[in-house]
Amino acid sequence: MLAKARTLPADEVVNDLEDAVPPAEKTDATRWRVAEAILAGEWSATTIAVRVNGIGTRWFEDDVDHLVRNAGHAIDCLVLPKVT
Numbered sequence: 713m714l715a716k717a718r719t720l721p722a723d724e725v726v727n728d729l730e731d732a733v734p735p736a737e738k739t740d741a742t743r744w745r746v747a748e749a750i751l752a753g754e755w756s757a758t759t760i761a762v763r764v765n766g767i768g769t770r771w772f773e774d775d776v777d778h779l780v781r782n783a784g785h786a787i788d789c790l791v792l793p794k795v796t
Contacts, residue, residue: 714727714745714746714749715749715752717749717755717757718749718752718753718754718755718756719756720756720757721756721757722756722757723757723758723759724757724758724759724760724761724788725755725757725759725760725761726761726762726763726791727746727749727750727760727761727762727763728762728763729742729743729746729762729763729764729765729771729775730763730764730765730766730793731763731793738765738771740774740778743774743775743778743779743782744778744782746762746779746783747778747779747782747783750762750783750786750787751782751783751786759788759789760786760787760788761787761788761789761790761791762775762779762787762790762791763790763791763792763793764776764779764790764791764792764793765793766792766793766794767792767795776790
């Protein structure tokens with residue numbers, strides 16, 4: 713799905729690390745796959761976003777840290793889910 717997302721003629725593509733990833737797969741390996749997909753080539757969408765896990769979860773800080781360090785220059789925005 714990550715490869716196909718690059719070709720979609722959308723205004724924005726949101727790569728999802730929250731609901732699309734089961735808890736057992738919320739790992740650095742998954743974060744690497746998303747970062748690598750973002751860096752792998754041209755995107756048809758004009759805005760590339762990543763929805764990270766919620767602020768109150770154990771995955772939030774790792775999501776943000778990994779994405780900013782490894783693909784931050786290629787990500788237009790981070791989406792914070794379920795903000796209260």
